Amino acid sequence: MQSIENQSFEGKTVIVRVDFNVPLNEKFEVTDATRIHAAKPTIDMLTAAGAKCVLLSHLGRPKGIDPDLSLQHIIPSVGDILGKEVQFSSETIGNQAIEAISSVPYGGVILMENLRFHAEETKGDPAFAQALADLGDAYVNDAFGTAHRAHASTAIIANHFPKAKYFGLLLKGEVQAIKQVMETGQKPVLAIIGGAKVSSKLTILESLLDKIDDLIIGGGMVYTFIHAQGGSVGTSICEPDLKETALALLEKAKAKGVRVHLPTDVRISDAFDNNATTKIVPVDAIPDEWMALDCGPDSLKHFGEVVHQAKTILWNGPLGVFEMETFAKGTIGLGEHIASSTGQGAYSLVGGGDSVAAVKQFGFEEQMSYVSTGGGAMLESLEGKQLPGIAALLS
Ligand code: AMP
Numbered sequence: 001m002q003s004i005e006n007q008s009f010e011g012k013t014v015i016v017r018v019d020f021n022v023p024l025n026e027k028f029e030v031t032d033a034t035r036i037h038a039a040k041p042t043i044d045m046l047t048a049a050g051a052k053c054v055l056l057s058h059l060g061r062p063k064g065i066d067p068d069l070s071l072q073h074i075i076p077s078v079g080d081i082l083g084k085e086v087q088f089s090s091e092t093i094g095n096q097a098i099e100a101i102s103s104v105p106y107g108g109v110i111l112m113e114n115l116r117f118h119a120e121e122t123k124g125d126p127a128f129a130q131a132l133a134d135l136g137d138a139y140v141n142d143a144f145g146t147a148h149r150a151h152a153s154t155a156i157i158a159n160h161f162p163k164a165k166y167f168g169l170l171l172k173g174e175v176q177a178i179k180q181v182m183e184t185g186q187k188p189v190l191a192i193i194g195g196a197k198v199s200s201k202l203t204i205l206e207s208l209l210d211k212i213d214d215l216i217i218g219g220g221m222v223y224t225f226i227h228a229q230g231g232s233v234g235t236s237i238c239e240p241d242l243k244e245t246a247l248a249l250l251e252k253a254k255a256k257g258v259r260v261h262l263p264t265d266v267r268i269s270d271a272f273d274n275n276a277t278t279k280i281v282p283v284d285a286i287p288d289e290w291m292a293l294d295c296g297p298d299s300l301k302h303f304g305e306v307v308h309q310a311k312t313i314l315w316n317g318p319l320g321v322f323e324m325e326t327f328a329k330g331t332i333g334l335g336e337h338i339a340s341s342t343g344q345g346a347y348s349l350v351g352g353g354d355s356v357a358a359v360k361q362f363g364f365e366e367q368m369s370y371v372s373t374g375g376g377a378m379l380e381s382l383e384g385k386q387l388p389g390i391a392a393l394l395s
Contacts, residue, residue, distance in 0.1 A: 001175070001394070003167040004042060004140055009051035011106055015136035016042065016168065017153050019145035019373070020057035020074060020111075028073040035145065036074070036081050038373050042142045042168035043082060043109060053109045054101055054135050056092070056153050058116040058146070065117045078111060086111055092118060093131035101135060121152050128152045133160035142168025144374040147389030148381075158392035165393050170373065175390060177349045177370040178381045182211050185312030185347065192303075192334065194219030195317030195354060198242050204316070205249055207384035209256050214306055216261045218295060218319035218330070222283065225250065225262060231284025234268065236292045261306055265296030267320070267327060274324040294320030295330035307337040313348040315355050316382065322358045331358050339367035351378035 018039040023031045030036070046053050055078075060069040072088050079086045087110040089100035097112060104110045112135070115121040120128035129152040133139070139161040141147070146154045158165045167175070181189065189212045193201055198221045208215065217225060220237035227233045228246040253260045263283050268290040269276040280296040281287070295303070307313060315338060319330035335358065342348045350359050351372035365371050372378045377387060 001167055001172065002165070003172045004045055004169065007049075007166065009046055009049040009138070012051045012138055013054060013101060013136040014046050014051040014138045014140055015054045015056060015132065015157070016046065016140045017056050017143045017146075017157075018043075018168075019143035020055070020071065020078070021059055021145065022074060022077075024073055028068075030074055030077040033077055033081060035373060036078055038170050039142050039168070040081055042140065042170060045169065046140070047084075047107045047109060050106050051138075052101070052104050052106050055109060055111040056115055056132065057111070057143070058121065058153075059114045060116070062114060062116050064119070069114055069116075071111055071114050075111065078109075082109060084109065089113060093128070093135070097135060115151075115153050122149070124150050124152050124156045126152075126156060129156035130160065132157050138164035138166065140166045140168045141389055141393055142170045143389065144171050144174040144372070144377050146377070147171065147174075147374065147387040148377040148385070150388035155388040155392040158395075167393055171390070173370070174372060174374060174378075177351075177372065178378075180347055180370075181312055181314045181349050182382075182384075185211075187312070188213035188310050189312040189314075190214040190216065190306060190310035191314045191316070192216040192218060192307075192319075193316050194221065194319050194331075196220040196237060198224045198239055198246060201317065202242075202245065202249075203383040204379065206252070207382065208314075209249075209253055209258055212258055212314075214259045214261065214310060215253060216303055216306060218263065218303075218334075219317050221317075222263055222266075222295075223286075223292060226284050229284070232286055232288075233284075233292070234286035234288055234290040236268075236286060261303065263295040263299035264302065265298045266292035267294040267296055267329070268292045269327070272321075274326050276326075278326060293324070294327040300330055300333045303334055304337040307334070307341050308344075310341065311346050313338055313341065313346055314382070315348065315350045315359075316352045316379075318354050318358050322354075322361075328358075328362075331355075332362050335359060335362055335364040339364050342367055342369055352382065353379070
């Protein structure tokens with residue numbers, strides 16, 4: 001893996017694909033700058049090495065040019081976070097763009113207009129990739145959030161830099177974190193897979209069975225398994241048509257020696273409401289008209305023991321409807337166990353969507369070994385897929 005570390009960038013114009021697809025409010029202010037902060041170490045390293053950074057990103061899903069989705073809106077935030085003046089080019093490619101870049105000093109930074117104002121970007125158009133490549137002497141990909149897309153700026157452009165294409169520090173960190181869980185993790189390796197539906201996590205579950213020793217299944221997915229085993233799940237979220245698939249998965253896990261841990265007790269509710277009436281019942285005895293929205297205290301205790309035995313922990317998906325305080329106890333309790341186990345030397349990776357949101361919301365971010373910045377890209381990595389943005393740097 002060729003990263004930007006220990007390379008010479010003095011006097012070079014370096015194209016850096018970042019993921020600045022950040023949320024904006026109605027005043028076009030950045031409301032969550034996590035992704036800008038995440039790219040800062042790479043930009044700092046390149047500019048300190050004497051490079052001129054040409055930042056490429058997309059913002060939202062524009063259909064053609066859309067002033068509401070101009071990257072110019074984020075220039076003040078990017079400047080504040082990088083602690084330096086950041087120039088902006090209203091053209092992404094072409095002579096005007098190249099001219100704007102030439103006015104930036106080495107050690108400086110320029111952000112180009114939204115890549116997706118050009119439909120060719122998402123089509124992976126070779127001519128557009130060529131025009132992007134014309135903007136600099138070297139290519140760095142630091143956009144893990146779009147690494148699962150074979151777009152012009154994330155994959156195709158790399159063909160133009162066979163000897164000068166590099167992993168940015170964020171992308172390298174993400175790839176190493178996945179490797180640490182999927183390939184080189186110290187045993188026992190535990191995966192905690194929660195979230196709403198089995199259907200959206202099926203490929204992940206199947207791919208993980210070859211890599212792990214323990215599997216905790218949590219969240220709404222649980223009730224498809226319990227229903228398949230003949231339990232009563234009331235009105236809990238359930239995919240009855242996946243009965244055979246769920247049973248086959250449990251069989252496969254058994255055959256591979258993977259210990260599967262399902263909740264034994266759950267918090268049920270008479271409505272999908274934070275103020276509804278709740279009680280704790282066995283997971284397979286949920287009365288009609290009641291729905292399970294979190295795991296119960298006995299389950300959490302057992303999950304805690306499993307977490308503390310593990311040396312490598314992957315967490316994807318919450319254990320309950322953590323967005324409502326009443327049903328957040330399982331997710332918070334699990335976060336506490338993982339944080340404490342990490343403090344005692346286990347390696348923990350939190351990745352893919354809502355568990356990342358939960359970890360941030362409940363303040364565990366600093367206590368995990370690694371919290372991924374990529375939603376879809378992390379999910380596809382866990383499914384065992386080679387991401388086009390990463391493959392393009394390795395070929
Ligand atoms: P996912 O995006 O598949 O990881 O699903 C995350 C969502 O699953 C969150 O919004 C949770 O509120 C939801 N969830 C977790 N547990 C349950 C449950 N028991 N019933 C319904 N939704 C759940």
